Amino acid sequence: MANAASGMAVNDECKLKFLELKSKRTHRFIIFKIEEKLKQVVVEKLGGPSQSYEDFAASLPADECRYAVYDFDFVTEENCQKSRIFFLAWSPDNSRVRSKMIYASSKERFKRELDGIQVELQATDPTEMGLDVIRSRAN
Secondary structure, eight states: OGGGGGGOEEOHHHHHHHHIIIIIOOOSEEEEEEETTTTEEEEEEEEOTTOOHHHHHHTSOTTSOEEEEEEEEEEOTTOOEEEEEEEEEEOOTTSOHHHHHHHHHHHHHHHHHSTTOOEEEEESSGGGGOHHHHHHHHO
């Protein structure tokens, strides 16, 4: 059973929605979840272009693991408008151990399917993925 964890398939919709976020910017963020029964990663929630980082953070469950992608817009010190695509591996301390193991063992394979991720974050509580952390990692 332990080996089944690393065999998570990636639903085509995950790649499709990520491409939309990356090239068309139709989404601000995407929350992905592993459907254990289906043995695949699926899209759980899409955030519209006008949604804020706070909306994104509030979309992550407090006690369950998720993968997420966030398109972060910022202005550099040279006053240039830029954007970075963040990949977040959300693994709260109080989530199930089995869930943490499955998400950890499937992360690299899932990330490889999403071509264009620029920054990766691992967070176990909201302070590890605060806007200040995002800003500091974006530059």
